[in-house]
C-alpha cells in the first residue's frame with residue numbers, strides 16, 4: 057500500500073482513543089463513512105484513512121490518559137511533496153488541542169519522492185579529506201557589525217588550527233560590510249591559500265524565490281557549502297535546493313525557529329522527526345541541533361534520536377549529525393561516546409575563546425579527536441599537546 | 456530608530472529577568488559588549504540589541520515567575536525579509552527552554568518592506584458586490600475521491616444559496632479526478648452561469664518554486680482567489696505571491712500546521728501574531744482561524760485578538776478575519792457580536808448538512824446575516840424564512 061503512517065501522542069480523560077482515532081482517520085481524509093451508500097463506500101475506499109494501532113503509554117497527566125495512535129493516510133490523497141503530506145497529517149489536527157506528531161513513516165515507493173542528501177557523510181568525508189574520525193567544525197564569532205578583514209582573520213585562524221568546516225552564524229544576513237558574494241570570494245581565497253580541503257558554509261538567505269538563483273551565483277564564485285535556515289522557509293525549499301543540479305555543494309540545515317514547534321512537551325512535532333528524519337529526506341547533508349551539554353540544551357534522548365534518524369539505514373545517504381552549543385575540547389570524549397565516528401564536533405566559543413586564538417582552539421579540538429579515536433585518554437594527550445592542556449585549564453575536561 | 460521590537464513571555468525561578476534579557480539582547484546581536492575595547496563598542500553600538508522593558512505579570516508556574524520582556528533589534532542586523540527577522544528574534548531563542556514570542560513591532564520604515572493585502576476588506580467587498588454586511592463563505596465537503604461533477608453540484612448549490620465565497624478544502628491537492636486546472640475551469644463556468652459576483656478560492660499547492668508559475672497559469676484559466684497553506688511554505692512565500700502583479704486575485708491564508716507552534720501555552724509563537732499581524736503584513740487578504748465555538752476551538756481572546764490585528768489601523772489594507780469550524784446559522788448573532796461587520800461567516804457542515812441542501816444552507820446563512828444587520832432577531836427572521844427555520848430545528852439558535 058502507498059501510504060504515509062503518522063504517529064501521534066495525545067490525551068483523553070475518558071480514554072476513548074478508538075473513537076478519537078477513527079474521527080482523525082476519517083476527518084483528515086474522506087470526512088464520513090458509515091452514512092455513505094455502499095456504492096460510494098466502494099468509490100472512496102482507497103482514500104479512507106486507516107487506524108493502524110492505539111497504544112496507551114500507561115502515563116497520565118491533567119489532560120488525561122496518554123496514548124500513541126497511528127494512522128495511515130493513502131497516497132491517493134496528496135501530491136508528492138512535504139507541504140501536502142504535512143497538511144494532510146497535521147494541518148487541521150495541529151489546532152486540535154493537546155496533540156503531538158511524533159513520527160511519520162513513508163512506504164518505500166513514497167520515500168522515493170524525496171532526494172535525501174546529495175553528498176551525505178561519505179561525500180563530505182571526500183570533500184574534506186577527513187576519514188576515520190569525527191569532523192571538526194567551527195562558527196564565526198561576533199561578526200555582526202564587523203568587516204571582511206575581521207572575518208578573514210577568523211577564517212585563517214580556524215583553518216590554520218585544522219578545522220574541517222567553518223560556518224557562518226545563522227544570524228548573518230545580507231549586509232554592507234560582509235555581503236554574501238564578498239564572503240564567498242574571501243572564503244575561496246583563504247581556503248586556496250591554506251592548501252587544505254576545508255568547507256566554508258555560507259548562510260544562504262533572502263527572499264524565497266531568489267534562493268536558487270542566489271545559490272547558483274554563489275557556486276560560480278566558489279561556494280563550497282551552504283548554511284540554510286530551513287525552518288524559516290519550509291522543508292520543501294530545502295528539498296528544492298538539494299534537488300538542484302546547479303547547486304553541487306552540501307547543505308547544512310540550521311535548527312533556528314524549530315524550537316517553536318518542537319520544544320513544548322505535548323504539542324507540535326517531535327525534534328527527532330523534524331531535525332533527524334525529515335531534514336534528511338528533504339536533502340540536508342548536515343543537521344545541526346542543540347547538544348545535550350550546553351546551556352541551550354536538548355534532552356539527551358532527543359539529541360541521540362536525531363543522530364539515529366540522520367544515520368540509520370535507509371534509501372538515502374546519511375546526514376551528518378552536528379550537536380552544537382556549549383562544546384569545548386574537554387567534551388570530545390563524551391561527544392565521541394554519544395555520537396560516534398560519524399558526527400561533527402562543532403564549537404564557537406570553544407574555538408575562538410582559546411588563549412592561543414582560533415588556531416589554538418582548532419588544534420586543541422583536533423588533538424582531542426585524534427586522542428579519542430586512537431583510544432588514548434584526553435588527559436594523556438594533553439601531556440603531549442600544549443593547546444589541549446591550555447583548553448583544559450580554561451574549560452575543564454568535562455568531568 | 457529602525458528596529459523590530461520583540462516581546463517574549465518567559466519564566467525564571469529566581470526572577471533574574473534583567474540578566475536574562477541582557478543575555479538575549481546581546482546573544483542575538485553582537486555577542487558580547489562589556490569586555491570589548493571602547494573603539495569596538497563605538498563600532499558595534501548600532502548593531503547592539505536593547506532591552507526595552509521587563510514586566511513581571513505577577514503569575515507564577517512551576518517554571519518560575521512569569522515576565523514579559525521586550526527587546527529591540529536594530530534593522531542594521533537583518534535583511535528586508537521575514538525569514539531574516541524571525542531567525543534574528545526567535546531563531547536560536549526558540550530552542551532555549553520555556554519561552555514564547557508574543558508580539559513583534561516594526562518601526563514604520565521597516566513596516567514598509569511588507570506589502571499587506573492586495574485587496575483587503577474593501578477590495579473583496581468590491582469583488583463580491585457585498586457591502587454593509589458580513590460576507591458568507593463555505594467550503595466544499597468530502598471532495599477527496601470525488602469527481603468534477605460532484606464538485607460542480609456542490610458549487611452550484613452554494614452559489615444558488617447566495618454564498619459569496621467558496622473555498623477548496625485545504626487537504627485537496629493535485630489529483631486525477633479534480634486537477635487544479637479543471638477545478639479552475641469549472642469554477643469560472645459555474646460562476647459565470649450563476650450571474651453572481653462570487654469568488655472561488657482554489658487551493659494553490661505543490662512544490663515551492665512552482666507556485667508562482669502555477670498561480671499565474673491559474674489566473675489565465677479564470678482563478679478568482681487562491682487558498683494557500685502558508686505555514687507549510689513559510690510566510691515569505693505568501694509575501695512572494697502577494698507581491699506578484701501577475702497574480703491579481705485575493706489570497707486566503709489557511710491556518711493548517713500553525714497549531715504546531717501556536718497551541719502550546721508557553722512555547723512557540725502567539726496565535727494573534729502569526730494569524731493576525733504577520734499574515735496581514737505578508738499579504739493575506741483573508742485569514743482563517745478556528746472560531747471560539749466549535750469542537751476544534753480557539754480560546755475567545757485569541758480569536759478576537761487575531762481579528763483585531765487583521766483589522767486595526769495600519770499602513771496596510773485590512774485582512775478579512777474568517778472564524779471557522781463549527782459554524783451554523785444559529786451562531787450568526789454571536790459571530791456578529793464578536794467579529795462585527797468586517798468579518799466572514801464560514802461554514803462547511805452548516806451549509807452542506809442543511810435539509811434543503813447546500814442552497815438551503817446558503818440561504819439560511821444569508822437570511823440570518825440580513826436579520827442581524829437589520830437589527831432583527833434571528834427568531835423573528837425564521838418566521839419569514841423557511842430555510843432559516845429548518846436550520847434552527849437541526850442545529851438550534853446558539854442559545
Ligand SMILES: [Mg+2]
Nearest residue numbers: 225226227547
Ligand atoms: Mg549561531
Ligand SMILES: [Mg+2]
Nearest residue numbers: 148624625626
Ligand atoms: Mg478543511
